[in-house]
Amino acid sequence: MATVKEIKDDAIINIQVNKSYYLMVKALSLQLFTNISVENKDGYLKELLSKEYQDLNDEQRSLYTIILLLAEIETQATKQDLYEKREITLPSENSVKID
DSSP states (O other), rough: OOOOOOOOOOOOOOOOOOOHHHHHHHHHHHHHHHHHSSOOOOHHHHHHHHHHHGSSSSHHHHHHHHHHHHHHHHHHHTTTTTOOOOOOOGGGGOOOOOO
16 A cells, blocks of 8 residues: 545645746647547537536547636636737738748
8 A cells, every 4th residue: 555645625726827838738738639530620629528527538538628727727817917919910911922
C-alpha cells in the first residue's frame, strides 16, 4: 500500500494564468481538435458538450477538459476586464500575392 496526496473533494483552487500559458492551452486545444477524425467537427463538438463526462471516451475527455479550462480562463478574463482590442489583418486582406 502507498500513500499519495489528493486534492480534497470540496477544494476550490484559484490559480493565476498569464497570456503565455493561455496561448499554450489554446494551442493544445487546437492540436486535440485537429486530431479528431470525423467529417462534421461542428456536430462532434455539439455532441461532446451535450454528453456527461463519464459517457465520453478518452479522446473526448481530453478535449472536453481543455475546453472547460479555456472557458474558465476566458470567463475570468472577461470578469476582470483583462481583454484588449487590437486590429489584425485578415487573410483575404493580405496584399502579398503568391504565385
